[in-house]
Amino acid sequence: MPPKKRARVSKTSAKSGKIDDIERTSAAGRKRKAAAPVEKTGEGSQSAGSAIFTCWLMKSEPESRFENGIDVKFGIEDLKALPDQTGCWDGVRNYQARNFMRQMKEGQQAFFYHSNCKEPGIAGIMRIVKEAYVDHTQFDKKDVHYDASSKPDNPKWSMVDVQFQRMMKRFLPLSELKKYHLQHGANGGPLKDMALFTRARLSVQPLTAEEFDFILSLEDKEPL
């Protein structure tokens, strides 16, 4: 409830109104490139009967950028500065990302990823403190992520509340994660299928426990 902050994740204000929320599942049908096993879940309604995810990665921009005259900057320091170090992850306007947020459970952890900035990468860890509920910004004409096609009696977009947990012991740059991803693709390893690389534009993505743990282990290693 406390006014939280925004984390832009995707802007797009989708217009159109025919889709009903739930199913829009992601790749919207046509693209289907043989979906990786991993995401089968994310789409569709959440119950799609697939893997259950327990760890997440959420992207937000830590540097100022103006959209319709409004600064969409929201980095980990901004989250940390909020009352209770807690904020709502509003502004997600992509169905796959939304569906993943709807699967999140209180207490789960998510990496706070800094995107579209000088040094993209994982900055810290946060905890889901409130499960998905209606993203009020979709009805706010003044908001960057206002969505005229979404009606209060059938809201399209959801958000969760997140609380800052801690900074990474050292910032984990995208460039380093990518080296592991490539290496693991060649020789096998936990980051072989990481969504950050296989679904580059997804702003809210699931991680397997193996991916999450491997990334945590990097904190204690020398930068690659």
Add this chain to the structure above:
DNA sequence: GCCAACGTTGGC
């Protein structure tokens, strides 16, 4: 600032 990748829209 560029631009590749890819999600979304809307005509047919």
Add this chain to the structure above:
DNA sequence: GCCAACGTTGGC
């Protein structure tokens, strides 16, 4: 339901 055009994401 297909698919071309368009718009956005986000690394570089």
